[in-house]
Structures are given as C-alpha cells and as structure tokens.
Amino acid sequence: MSLVVDNAESGYDRAPILSGVSLRVEPGELVAVVGSNGAGKTTLVKTIVGQLALRAGDLADDDGSFAKLSSHRRAKRGVVMVPEGRKLFPRLTVGENIALGRRAAGKRAGGEDPVDALLDAFPIVRERWGQQANLLSGGEQQMVALTRAVAARPRYLLLDEPSLGLSPLKTLDVFRLIELIRERTGAGILLVEQMADQALAAADRAYVLEHGRIVMEGDAAKLRSSDEVRRAYLGVS
Amino acid sequence: MEAVVIGLVLGGLYALLAQSFVLTFITTRTLNFAVGEFVALGAFAAIAVSSWSWLPTPGKVAVGFLAAAVVGALVYRFLVLPFTTQGEHDVRWLLSTVAVSFVMLNLITNVEGPSPQRSDTARISGTVDILGAGVGKQQLVLAGLAVVISLLLIVVTQRTSVGLMMRAVSQDPDTASLMGVSPRAVGAASYFVAMGLAGLAGVLYAATVGASPVMGETLLVASIAVAIVGGLGSLWGPLLGGALYGVLSQVASYQWGAIWGETAGLLLVIVVLVAKPEGLLGRRMEVKL
Numbered sequence: 001m002s003l004v005v006d007n008a009e010s011g012y013d014r015a016p017i018l019s020g021v022s023l024r025v026e027p028g029e030l031v032a033v034v035g036s037n038g039a040g041k042t043t044l045v046k047t048i049v050g051q052l053a054l055r056a057g058d059l060a061d062d063d064g065s066f067a068k069l070s071s072h073r074r075a076k077r078g079v080v081m082v083p084e085g086r087k088l089f090p091r092l093t094v095g096e097n098i099a100l101g102r103r104a105a106g107k108r109a110g111g112e113d114p115v116d117a118l119l120d121a122f123p124i125v126r127e128r129w130g131q132q133a134n135l136l137s138g139g140e141q142q143m144v145a146l147t148r149a150v151a152a153r154p155r156y157l158l159l160d161e162p163s164l165g166l167s168p169l170k171t172l173d174v175f176r177l178i179e180l181i182r183e184r185t186g187a188g189i190l191l192v193e194q195m196a197d198q199a200l201a202a203a204d205r206a207y208v209l210e211h212g213r214i215v216m217e218g219d220a221a222k223l224r225s226s227d228e229v230r231r232a233y234l235g236v237s
Numbered sequence: 238m239e240a241v242v243i244g245l246v247l248g249g250l251y252a253l254l255a256q257s258f259v260l261t262f263i264t265t266r267t268l269n270f271a272v273g274e275f276v277a278l279g280a281f282a283a284i285a286v287s288s289w290s291w292l293p294t295p296g297k298v299a300v301g302f303l304a305a306a307v308v309g310a311l312v313y314r315f316l317v318l319p320f321t322t323q324g325e326h327d328v329r330w331l332l333s334t335v336a337v338s339f340v341m342l343n344l345i346t347n348v349e350g351p352s353p354q355r356s357d358t359a360r361i362s363g364t365v366d367i368l369g370a371g372v373g374k375q376q377l378v379l380a381g382l383a384v385v386i387s388l389l390l391i392v393v394t395q396r397t398s399v400g401l402m403m404r405a406v407s408q409d410p411d412t413a414s415l416m417g418v419s420p421r422a423v424g425a426a427s428y429f430v431a432m433g434l435a436g437l438a439g440v441l442y443a444a445t446v447g448a449s450p451v452m453g454e455t456l457l458v459a460s461i462a463v464a465i466v467g468g469l470g471s472l473w474g475p476l477l478g479g480a481l482y483g484v485l486s487q488v489a490s491y492q493w494g495a496i497w498g499e500t501a502g503l504l505l506v507i508v509v510l511v512a513k514p515e516g517l518l519g520r521r522m523e524v525k526l
C-alpha cells in the first residue's frame with residue numbers, strides 16, 4: 001500500500017534527466033522532494049503521471065504497476081497531479097474547473113466530499129465560483145488547482161512547486177491548505193518544492209534530488225537540520 | 238433580393254461542412270481535407286441501402302451519417318493522430334488527410350464510376366417562394382439543418398458534461414488528461430460527429446445534384462472559406478461565415494457574372510485574414526513562448 005517509484009529513468013529526447021530514482025509515498029504521508037533548479041523535480045512528477053515516458057524502472061500504486069497506462073488512466077486510478085504553474089483551464093469558470101476534477105474520481109467518489117471542507121476553510125474559492133479562471137490572482141488560482149485535484153479524490157497527490165510565484169503570505173495559505181488536504185483525504189502527498197525550508201518543515205520524510213539522482217533521504221526534520229542540506233538549499237553558510 | 242435569399246440558403250450547405258472543420262479544429266487542432274470525400278461517402282452509402290424497403294427514410298439518412306462517421310473516427314485514429322505527436326508545430330496531418338482525400342476519391346470512383354447517380358433518399362421536391370425568390374425545398378432543408386445542428390452543437394458544448402470535456406481538451410489537452418479525460422477519445426468523437434455531418438450533408442445534397450465521387454470536392458473550397466471567415470475556433474462562426482460568403486458570392490455573380498461569384502467570396506477571405514486573422518468570431522490563439 002504505497003506509491004512506489006522504482007529505479008526510474010526518464011527525460012527528454014536527447015537529454016536523459018532522471019536516472020535510478022527510487023522513492024515511496026505511504027497513504028496519509030507528506031513526502032517532500034527538494035533540490036535546486038534543474039535537478040529533475042518536475043521531470044519526476046511528470047514521469048509519475050505519464051506526461052513523460054518512463055524509459056526504465058517501474059511505477060506502481062496499491063493496484064500494481066501503472067507504468068504502461070496513459071495519463072488519463074493514471075488519473076482515474078487516483079494518481080493526481082497539480083502541475084507547475086497551476087494550469088487551470090483559463091476560459092472555464094472556477095466551478096467548471098473543479099467539475100472536471102471530479103471526472104477522474106469515478107468509483108472513488110461517494111462518502112463525505114472533501115471538497116466541501118476545503119471550500120469552508122477557504123471561502124474565497126466559493127466566492128469566485130462563477131468567474132473565469134484566468135481572472136483570478138495567482139494565489140486564488142493555486143487554491144482552485146488544489147481544490148480541483150481534491151475533487152478527483154486522489155489516493156496519491158503530486159504537487160509541483162505549489163508556492164511558485166506566490167507571496168510569502170499566500171505561500172503560507174497554500175501550505176495550510178496542503179495540510180488540510182492530507183487530513184481530509186488521507187492521500188499520500190508528494191510535494192516538490194524549491195522552497196526547501198518550508199517543504200521540509202511541513203513534510204514527514206524527504207528526498208534530496210541532485211542532477212537527476214537521489215542523493216539523500218530520510219526524516220524531514222533531520223534533513224532540515226543537517227549541515228549539507230542547510231548549506232546547499234537553505235542558504236545558510 | 239433573390240440573390241440574397243439564394244445566397245443565404247446556399248451558405249447553409251457550406252456552413253454545415255464548415256462546422257465539421259470547426260469541430261475537429263476545436264478539439265484536435267487538425268482539419269480533415271478529405272471532408273469532400275466524406276460527403277460522397279455518405280451519399281453513396283445512402284444509395285447502397287436505398288432499395289431496403291423495410292428501412293424508413295430517416296434510417297437511410299442515418300446510414301449515410303454513420304458510414305461517414307465511423308470511417309471518420311478510424312481516419313482520426315490511424316491517419317491523423319499518429320501525425321500529430323511531435324508537438325503543436327507538427328503538421329504532417331496536412332499531408333496525411335490530403336492523401337486520404339486522394340485515396341478515397343479513387344476508391345469511390347473505382348467502385349461507383351465517375352458519372353453522377355440519381356439519389357432519391359430524402360428528396361423533397363418543389364419550391365417555396367421566399368421574398369420573390371423560388372427556393373428549392375431541399376436546399377431550404379439543408380440550410381435549416383445547418384442552423385439547427387449549429388445551435389445543437391453550441392448547447393451541447395456549453396451545457397453538458399461532454400461539452401465541458403471538449404472545452405477542456407480544446408484549451409489544454411495535457412491538463413485535461415490529468416483530470417481523467419482522454420484527449421484522444423474526445424478527438425475521435427469529434428471526428429465521428431464531424432464526418433457524420435459531412436455524410437449527412439452528402440445524402441441531402443445528392444438528392445438535388447446526384448451522387449458522384451467529386452460532388453464534395455466542389456464544396457470544399459467554399460466551406461473552408463466559410464470556416465475561415467467565421468473563425469475556426471467558434472461554433473457560431475460557420476453560420477455567420479456561411480451567410481456572408483453565400484450572399485456575397487451570389488450577389489456578385491448576379492451583378493457581374495458567375496465567374497465573379499467565387500472570386501468575391503475568396504476576396505472576402507483575404508480581407509478577413511488581413512483584418513482579423515482569427516476569423517470574425519474566432520479567438521486569438523495564445524502562443525506559448
């Protein structure tokens with residue numbers, strides 16, 4: 001019972017990026033992947049959801065390997081991503097965006113709807129319901145993107161740079177929302193972030209990615225206080 | 238006045254075919270240049286079952302629709318989709334659909350022969366008088382159908398969950414697949430409906446001019462022109478484009494002779510392309526840098 005990336009290799013046509021990457025995310029766990037620009041963080045999540053082809057290795061969830069499935073089938077299995085830059089459908093309303101998220105839920109829908117809890121905690125999304133998504137501010141868009149992903153009833157949720165381009169205050173909101181999502185959905189969350197300090201503070205465990213390889217892994221709090229991580233990613237000399 | 242009425246009615250036929258260009262363009266960013274042959278395919282399919290007396294006329298029309306629709310979906314899967322995989326600048330589908338056009342034209346000619354065949358399916362004879370112009374009922378049905386189908390498509394895309402999936406794929410296919418929506422399935426469905434419409438137009442058109450392998454080819458230029466004038470990204474576009482193109486080309490040919498008819502229509506295309514390249518009702522494409 002976990003999301004498993006086993007010895008994954010992937011990248012672009014002439015540029016292999018990930019090599020031998022292995023990691024796992026348990027249900028209900030928040031796992032951070034930190035690393036500098038170009039380390040392969042986005043490549044990693046894109047490979048897991050099938051936007052980039054896996055060249056070697058395997059990907060599996062609770063139901064076994066999904067490495068050969070197309071992107072939309074992985075979403076239907078509950079492997080859901082919030083892409084970098086949020087990628088809301090710009091000319092659909094907030095409500096329509098979230099309705100599309102529900103398309104992926106399928107049989108997993110039912111029971112208490114976690115979307116309601118999110119909308120209660122962050123009423124701004126409900127206030128914007130009928131507005132076209134591209135008219136929202138960056139922070140609001142990220143709220144909607146996260147709500148849309150929760151509407152898909154994720155078993156494993158991958159977040160690619162959710163704080164990108166947001167003010168420190170909005171970033172705080174986003175991290176609060178992520179915490180709430182973990183609590184309400186019980187999904188295993190893989191958080192890819194350049195804001196290493198905040199990501200490590202929020203996470204249970206973490207991996208450090210460098211040049212497409214995992215160079216460190218372990219308890220997030222321990223990594224956060226380790227000298228190497230502090231020097232390389234937290235701007236402490 | 239007569240020219241205006243006839244132009245509007247003629248524009249309806251173009252609009253119906255333009256709608257099939259718009260439909261595939263919205264969801265897949267491709268155009269099927271073999272649309273003309275799908276018109277002929279629909280017409281001949283209806284002729285093939287015309288002797289089945291147990292099948293009522295709507296059923297025969299449906300055969301024309303379905304034959305073109307099924308072949309259309311297959312063409313998408315095997316001859317369009319594989320040639321769009323290299324990103325948004327991959328336009329190999331241009332060549333493959335033109336090739337489909339040649340192949341289908343030759344296949345249909347080999348099977349059916351080049352000369353026009355009479356088609357009685359869904360023929361409505363007689364004319365009605367509209368503002369002093371005698372308009373064939375058959376043409377009127379075609380024009381009415383273009384309007385009804387356009388409105389239907391607009392309602393479906395705006396109000397239903399299938400339409401929501403179409404709009405999502407149209408705006409961002411990669412993200413749509415993150416929502417469990419298959420852009421390929423939506424594309425295949427669009428080709429199914431779009432080519433089915435071409436087949437339907439073929440059945441009704443053949444009842445007036447007869448079915449021949451080249452019957453659709455003569456409509457192709459006008460319907461592409463209509464689609465471009467209205468805007469390839471808008472389901473309202475074909476109605477406006479069809480009306481403008483039809484009226485302009487008819488009026489021009491009444492005033493200055495037939496040769497100016499099509500010329501005037503194509504001049505309209507050039508004017509629109511210069512003034513508003515996305516078409517009158519189109520939306521400017523956002524270019525990602």
